[in-house]
Amino acid sequence: MDMREDTELTLTVDRLAFGGKGVARVDGLVVFVDGGLPGATVRAKVTRVKKGFAEARAVETLTPAPQAVAAPCPHFGVCGGCLHQDLDYAAQLFWKRQQVAETLSRLGGLRDVDVAPAVASPETYGYRNKMEFAFAGRLHLGLHERQRPGRVLDIEKCLLMDDRTGDILAFAREACAATGLAAYDPRTGKGVWRHLVVRRSLATGGRLVHLITGPSRRAGDAAHHFGEALLERFPDVSGFVHSVRRAPTTVAIGERQVFALGTDHLEERIGDVRLRISADAFAQTNTTAAEKLYAVVAQAAGTAPDRALWDVYCGCGGIALALAPGFETVYGVEADKRAVADAQKSAKLSERENCVFKTGDAATVLADLAATKPAVVTLDPPRAGADGQTLAAVMDAAPEKLVYVSCNPATLARDLKILSDLYTLTQVTPVDLFPHTAHIEVVAALELRR
Missing domain, CATH: 2.40.50.140 (Nucleic acid-binding proteins)
Structure with a gap:
């Protein structure tokens, strides 16, 4: 044809x-x-x-598909946030498991892998504790469109977060538009508004709003006036942070914090772990499902009360703190010094006295830690996966168990293929932290071959 x-x-x-x-x-x-x-x-x-x-x-x-359902969101199909609100949730879980198995087989050569049924999220709507909204033009504020990702759709509310977020979004859109200032244009470097990030804590009910602007001289006063108005309008917003980002890449991460009104962080609880989460911190965006994720990781890791554990790419320390009671010492390794600062404060909040967090390139830090001879190593790298030098350092340490947490089955498959020189893959468990989307979180358990 x-x-x-x-x-x-x-x-x-x-x-x-x-x-x-x-x-x-x-x-x-x-x-x-x-x-x-x-x-x-x-x-x-x-x-x-x-x-x-x-x-x-x-x-x-x-x-229609046998498992098709009516999508409840009025923006579904136009908004790029969700792909599968129109597919029954049980079917979503089935296909995510299939995709993990197929990806590991095709890219990693792992054809006889035991892939467990996907662990369901306790909530399928209203589950997100963080949403990143983009500004565009004069003045749109919302999420990128599905078919035209360069365009921003003004959404009234997002069903993945609670209704209060929609109220904050509408207020921000109107207040920022009233300044007459345009959104930042990465092609020209001109304009002010870039991203609005809204976080909420299930533990405290507090909210943190993070405004990211371009480096325009007019941004500071406008952001300050907006932050004051926001805190007055929404008593449950406990903090407002203004950051500047110069890089043209459209990532909702500030490069320099300018000021904070109220508190500059939230506190969240996952099981018995208390996490301090700053404006730019990485933390799992589905709190209730994260508790299930930690449980899967803990089961795979086991315990070794007289031995050490390394938690590589530890972020703000959630997994390290959750596993700490089962080990003599836990070493968390993270390149982002802001995340390490949060992890150290979270350790105090959680009363975990056996956790040591180190900042730096993972491979370099692990070389310095070689004498600690870990019984278990956990890895939770970004979507690009673990770098080769870090994997080599882990294999040199030869812990009895590895637990690899991945948000990208493709790079997981690549890295598991490398690790298979020394390790046997014993279990793979998808955990659905992102219902109605194509994203998949996966926990892989490996054991050293004797």
């Missing part, structure tokens, strides 16, 4: 690929279908043709 862009096809979708697109076939050619659910027949328009595969977008559902 002569397939080109804008060609319309009738396709039957047979499964979901990693990343969330449906998979169909035409004359043996794989077609990845945005908006296609397993079991559905759709009319789709081809958007891209490459050697070996094509991409298409579903424009009409001719026969």
